[in-house]
Amino acid sequence: MAGSRGAGRDGVVDSLLVVGQELRRRNASTVAIDVLYVFTTAFLATLALRGFWPAVIAGLPLVTFLYFAWKSSRIFFLANFAVIALTVAATEADLLPF
Numbered sequence: 001m002a003g004s005r006g007a008g009r010d011g012v013v014d015s016l017l018v019v020g021q022e023l024r025r026r027n028a029s030t031v032a033i034d035v036l037y038v039f040t041t042a043f044l045a046t047l048a049l050r051g052f053w054p055a056v057i058a059g060l061p062l063v064t065f066l067y068f069a070w071k072s073s074r075i076f077f078l079a080n081f082a083v084i085a086l087t088v089a090a091t092e093a094d095l096l097p098f
Contacts, residue, residue, distance in 0.1 A: 034076070041065050041080050045087040046096065 041062065048058040062084070069077040090096045 037065070037069075038080060038083050042083050042087040045084045046091055049088065049091055 044058040044062045044065070048055040048062065066077065066080060069080045087096065
């Protein structure tokens with residue numbers, strides 16, 4: 001049982017090292033593009049909350065963005081998914097303008 005715990009921790013450490021290496025390889029331009037990408041995802045999420053037709057209009061780009069993020073890296077997909085969830089929560093809590 002202790003061996004399985006250690007193996008799990010090694011997997012977590014290995015995945016954290018991969019994320020660290022991925023971030024080290026990025027330059028300022030790619031980080032700026034990623035920030036703009038996440039900002040656009042948040043904007044589309046707020047647009048989707050405005051009613052049926054805005055949700056239909058924002059749906060295809062959101063699905064496309066999430067698909068691209070999934071194919072890019074799992075961390076980037078999770079970041080985009082988290083941004084959508086946080087944007088929806090913040091908008092519903094009246095923390096973001098609607």
